[in-house]
Amino acid sequence: xxxxxxxxxxxxxxxxxxxxxxxxxxxxxxxxxxxxxxxxxxxxxxxxxxxxxxxxxxxxxxxxxxxxxxxxxxxxxxxxxxxxxxxxxxxxxxxxxxxxxxxxxxxxxxxxxxxxxxxxxxxxxxxxxxxxxxxxxxxxxxxxxxxxxxxxxxxxxxxxxxxxxxxxxxxxxxxxxxxxxxxxxxxxxxxxxxxxxxxxxxxxxxxxxxxxxxxxx
Amino acid sequence: xxxxxxxxxxxxxxxxxxxxxxxxxxxxxxxxxxxxxxxxxxxxxxxxxxxxxxxxxxxxxxxxxxxxxxxxxxxxxxxxxxxxxxxxxxxxxxxxxxxxxxxxxxxxxxxxxxxxxxxxxxxxxxxxxxxxxxxxxxxxxxxxxxxxxxxxxxxxxxxxxxxxxxxxxxxxxxxxxxxxxxx
Numbered sequence: 001x002x003x004x005x006x007x008x009x010x011x012x013x014x015x016x017x018x019x020x021x022x023x024x025x026x027x028x029x030x031x032x033x034x035x036x037x038x039x040x041x042x043x044x045x046x047x048x049x050x051x052x053x054x055x056x057x058x059x060x061x062x063x064x065x066x067x068x069x070x071x072x073x074x075x076x077x078x079x080x081x082x083x084x085x086x087x088x089x090x091x092x093x094x095x096x097x098x099x100x101x102x103x104x105x106x107x108x109x110x111x112x113x114x115x116x117x118x119x120x121x122x123x124x125x126x127x128x129x130x131x132x133x134x135x136x137x138x139x140x141x142x143x144x145x146x147x148x149x150x151x152x153x154x155x156x157x158x159x160x161x162x163x164x165x166x167x168x169x170x171x172x173x174x175x176x177x178x179x180x181x182x183x184x185x186x187x188x189x190x191x192x193x194x195x196x197x198x199x200x201x202x203x204x205x206x207x208x209x210x211x212x213x214x215x216x217x
Numbered sequence: 218x219x220x221x222x223x224x225x226x227x228x229x230x231x232x233x234x235x236x237x238x239x240x241x242x243x244x245x246x247x248x249x250x251x252x253x254x255x256x257x258x259x260x261x262x263x264x265x266x267x268x269x270x271x272x273x274x275x276x277x278x279x280x281x282x283x284x285x286x287x288x289x290x291x292x293x294x295x296x297x298x299x300x301x302x303x304x305x306x307x308x309x310x311x312x313x314x315x316x317x318x319x320x321x322x323x324x325x326x327x328x329x330x331x332x333x334x335x336x337x338x339x340x341x342x343x344x345x346x347x348x349x350x351x352x353x354x355x356x357x358x359x360x361x362x363x364x365x366x367x368x369x370x371x372x373x374x375x376x377x378x379x380x381x382x383x384x385x386x387x388x389x390x391x392x393x394x395x396x397x398x399x400x
Contacts, residue, residue: 165281169288182272183283 004071013067018042020049020062023075030075031084031113033091033203034152035063043153047087048113052077059083085117093126095204096133096147102205109203110150129175139167139181141192141210142199146178149206155179155198162197179207232270238263239271243278250279257290266297294349299337302344304382307361308334311350317357323347325372326360329379342382 002015006028013022023030024037033046042063050059054072059080062073074080092110099105099121114121130147137144151170156179160166167190171180184190199207242259246252253275260271267290276283290296308314308323323334326345330338337344351361356368362378 165285167282167284169282169284171288171291173292180287181284182269182287183276 002067002069002071004067004069004073006073007075015067017067018063019051019065019067019071019073022067023051023062023073028075029116030062031088031116032063033109033113033150034154036154036157036201039157046091046150046152048084050080050083050087051075052080081117085119088113088117088119089123089126091150092121092123094129095150096128096130096145097121102148103208104203104205108205135208135210137178137180138183138185139190139192139210140185140187141190142181143208143210144179145206145208148204149179150204151177151179152203154201154203155207158197158201162195163191167192168198235264235268236270236274239274243274246278248279250281253279253281253286253289254293257286257296261296265301266299268298268300297335297346299335299344300341302337302341304343304363306343306345307348307351308345309349309351309357309359309361310347311354311357313354313357314350314359319358321372322358322360322370322375325375329375 001012003010003012004022005011006023006026009026009028011022011026013025020030020032020035020042021037024032030049030051032049034044035042035046035049044061044064047061049062051062051065052059052074053065054074059077062075088110092114095110099108099111102108105111111121133145133147135143135145153170156166156168156170159168167181167183168179169181170177171182172178187193199209239260242256242263246256256275256278257267257272260275261267264271272286272290273283276286279286290298306326308319308326310319310323314322323345327333330343330345332338332343332345334345334347348361351359351366353359353366353368356366358370360367360370367374367378
């Protein structure tokens with residue numbers, strides 16, 4: 001057991017646990033998108049879970065930090081909030097903000113994060129990267145809206161967890177990275193209809209059923 | 218662009234040849250996912266590109282999903298998913314060419330041929346690619362058509378390039394015809 005202080009609150013944790021997990025278990029809100037509770041290796045790609053740790057020069061992503069005894073953590077310092085706001089604004093600049101037509105409206109992770117961090121959903125000072133609505137993907141049962149997707153990778157994690165051979169993957173790279181599928185196009189040969197964990201877990205409703213428009217839930 | 222796979226006869230033999238080549242590559246490789254990239258490289262070396270069927274065979278050999286193979290392959294610029302055309306057009310979009318309007322040149326080629334960068338025309342005559350710096354930035358914007366460097370290329374030059382190919386083709390056809398007549 002190790003003892004640490006987070007936001008002036010003393011907490012105990014198992015040795016070797018990651019800091020973000022410990023915070024979440026103790027009811028301390030730390031913004032995060034790509035990390036899911038129980039995840040062994042966080043992709044650390046959303047850049048939202050920053051915290052400040054006494055003795056360290058700059059904020060660190062808490063999902064990549066292992067707890068140690070006597071750690072003093074601040075999850076809400078101005079430097080942390082500044083980084084989180086910038087990260088969220090970058091994510092929002094690549095997201096088509098059209099909440100009234102989105103099935104994720106009111107339960108969207110981006111809306112919750114923006115509210116928590118006190119920033120508007122429309123980012124004015126950054127060029128928008130979100131393209132036109134195009135929900136085609138290689139999968140016969142799924143529709144994917146790249147303009148909504150923030151590439152958090154939760155769907156890939158869910159797919160890998162539920163299926164021996166993950167069906168979803170990131171394809172291409174850089175600005176043209178997207179989630180896609182390659183393989184058999186006969187729905188009967190795919191395990192997807194019985195699973196749909198990816199659709200369930202998507203925080204921004206970028207994945208949905210094909211045939212049904214993503215706009216209408 | 219999709220190759221017309223419905224026309225079974227002339228294509229079938231090619232597919233079979235491809236499939237044999239892929240099997241030969243796979244036969245010599247241990248079934249371990251660490252071999253994925255070397256296998257893909259060898260297949261591309263032999264076939265000139267990675268076909269859907271080839272990626273599926275690789276996935277099966279390594280017991281990973283087709284998606285994963287495609288995900289890895291599509292990350293790297295060196296892999297192509299369309300067979301190379303008889304004439305290859307490489308448009309430079311390195312810094313100097315980008316600034317000098319290389320993007321417009323690429324767009325013109327794409328529009329002229331009706332394909333996107335990385336694709337091949339249906340008749341397999343032309344393939345268009347974007348490359349990052351061919352090493353002669355002073356000549357920007359540059360396109361490399363087969364082996365020839367087209368320096369300071371203007372959109373109006375593109376029509377000329379294809380006219381040249383057209384002439385060349387007509388000339389060859391004429392020679393063939395004359396050859397047939399004289400024999």
